[in-house]
Amino acid sequence: MACCLCFGPGRKMKLKDNSDQISIRDQADQPSSSSAQPAATAIASSSSQTVVQDSARYRCQIFSYRELAIATNSFRDESLIGRGGFGAVYKGRLNNGQNIAVKMLDQSGVQGDKEFLVEVLMLSLLHHQNLVHLFGYCAEGDQRLLVYEYMPLGSVEDHLYDLSDGQEALDWNTRMQIALGAAKGLAFLHNEATPAVIYRDLKTSNILLDHEYKPKLSDFGLAKFGPSGDMSHVSTRVMGTHGYCAPEYANTGKLTLKSDIYSLGVVMLELITGRKALMPSSECVGTQSRYLVHWARTLWLDGKVMQIVDPMLLTKGRLSSIVVFRSIEVAMKCLTEEANARPLISEVVDSLRYIVDHTMRKERSRLRREGNMDGAGTSSSPDETRRMFTVREEEESPEEAIERRRLVVDDALTWAGMNRPRGTTPPTPSP
Numbered sequence: 001m002a003c004c005l006c007f008g009p010g011r012k013m014k015l016k017d018n019s020d021q022i023s024i025r026d027q028a029d030q031p032s033s034s035s036a037q038p039a040a041t042a043i044a045s046s047s048s049q050t051v052v053q054d055s056a057r058y059r060c061q062i063f064s065y066r067e068l069a070i071a072t073n074s075f076r077d078e079s080l081i082g083r084g085g086f087g088a089v090y091k092g093r094l095n096n097g098q099n100i101a102v103k104m105l106d107q108s109g110v111q112g113d114k115e116f117l118v119e120v121l122m123l124s125l126l127h128h129q130n131l132v133h134l135f136g137y138c139a140e141g142d143q144r145l146l147v148y149e150y151m152p153l154g155s156v157e158d159h160l161y162d163l164s165d166g167q168e169a170l171d172w173n174t175r176m177q178i179a180l181g182a183a184k185g186l187a188f189l190h191n192e193a194t195p196a197v198i199y200r201d202l203k204t205s206n207i208l209l210d211h212e213y214k215p216k217l218s219d220f221g222l223a224k225f226g227p228s229g230d231m232s233h234v235s236t237r238v239m240g241t242h243g244y245c246a247p248e249y250a251n252t253g254k255l256t257l258k259s260d261i262y263s264l265g266v267v268m269l270e271l272i273t274g275r276k277a278l279m280p281s282s283e284c285v286g287t288q289s290r291y292l293v294h295w296a297r298t299l300w301l302d303g304k305v306m307q308i309v310d311p312m313l314l315t316k317g318r319l320s321s322i323v324v325f326r327s328i329e330v331a332m333k334c335l336t337e338e339a340n341a342r343p344l345i346s347e348v349v350d351s352l353r354y355i356v357d358h359t360m361r362k363e364r365s366r367l368r369r370e371g372n373m374d375g376a377g378t379s380s381s382p383d384e385t386r387r388m389f390t391v392r393e394e395e396e397s398p399e400e401a402i403e404r405r406r407l408v409v410d411d412a413l414t415w416a417g418m419n420r421p422r423g424t425t426p427p428t429p430s431p
C-alpha cells in the first residue's frame, strides 16, 4: 500500500489513500514544540513501504530519538505513565518546557506499523478540542514513537475503578460533561470529516482528561474511513475491545458509524454505574453474562433504575431522577441491538447537552433556594441523597413539573413503541 498526505490550496486539507479522499476543516493549533523539525518528509515502513510525504500544511512534526530520550529521562521507569496494546507510554518535557506523552511501539510487524501510520495520518488531519493533539512522531530505524500533548489527569478509566486512597470519585455533573465531550469528539469524526471516520475503539481508557476534566479521544490506530458511495458498511477484521463491540460488528465484521454509537452507550453506562464494561463475575449476580450492557439492561427493564446508579454518586450530592432516568435511556438507545435503530451522534449530543444543562439548572435553583452559593458540591449522607433522589413535586417549579411529566410520558411512549420487548412493562424510575 502506498498513501500520501497532500494538501490543496485554501482552508481544506486532503488526504489521498489510493482512490479515497478525506477533506476536513482545518482547525489545527500550532504545535508548540520548537525543537521539532518542520513538516514530515517521509515515514518509510519496512513492512508496508508506506510513505507520508511533505506538505507545507502538514502540522505533524518529526522528532529525533535522541530528543525524545532526553525529554523522557532516557525512558526511565520513573517516566513511565502507562502501558497499552501499542506499547509503553512515558511522560516527558521538551526543551521549550512543553509537557508531552511519548508512546513507544513495542509491537513489531505489519499490525504495529499499520496502527502507527493510521494514528499519524488521522491525528495529523483531525483537529478538534475533544481529540487528543498529536505533536509529532519519531520513525528512526526500527523505532516508532508518537508524541502527544500530555493529559495530566490520565484516562477516564483511572477515575472510575480501583481508586487510590483519598482519590475522589467523579461527581454526576463531571461524568455527564465527560460523556458530552466524548460524544462531541465522535460527532466531529462522524459529521465533519469527509468521508466520515469510524473511531472503532471507544472505551474509557481511550478517553483522556485535561486538567479541567475535559475529555479528549486518543488512540486512533484502529480508526477507519466510513463507507463510501452506496456502501452501508465497511467490512473489516473484527478488532476492538471486549465489552465495547457492537453485536453486528463482533458477529459479522460489518463496521458502521453505529458501531461507535454502541461503544458510546457502553461508556455512558460505565460512567453511570461505575462498573467495568466486562464485569468481574462476583459483581454480576442475577445475570448469566459478565457484560455490563446485559446487567444494566436487565435492571432497566425491571424498572430498577436506582440499582443501576453508581453507589458512589449517592454520596456526592443530589441527583435528579429525571436526569438519571434520561441519561440511562440515552445509553440504552445507543445500545439497541438493531444498529439502524440507534440514534445518530448528533441526537446523542443534543440529549447529553440537555442532561448537562438540566443538571446545572437544578443545581443553580437548589443553591438559590438555599441562599447558599458556598454550598456547591457539598456532600449529603447516602440516606439523605436517597431520599432526595426522587424529586418531590413541591420542590419543583410549575414549569419543571410540567417538563418532568412530559418527559416521563415521552419516555413511556418511546419505550412502548420502540424498545419494549413483548411482555415487559415500560420502566419507571424506582424510588
Ligand SMILES: Nc1ncnc2c1ncn2[C@@H]1O[C@H](COP(=O)(O)OP(=O)(O)OP(=O)(O)O)[C@@H](O)[C@H]1O
Pocket (backbone or CB within 6 Å): 081, 082, 083, 084, 085, 086, 087, 088, 089, 101, 103, 132, 148, 149, 150, 151, 152, 154, 155, 158, 205, 206, 208, 218, 219
Ligand atoms: N497523552 C497522554 N497523556 C497522559 N497519559 C497518557 C496519554 N496517553 C496515554 N496515557 C496513559 O497511558 C495509558 C496507556 O495508554 P494507551 O493508549 O497506550 O493504552 P490503552 O488505551 O490503555 O490500552 P489499549 O492500547 O489496549 O487500547 C493510558 O491509560 C493513560 O493512563
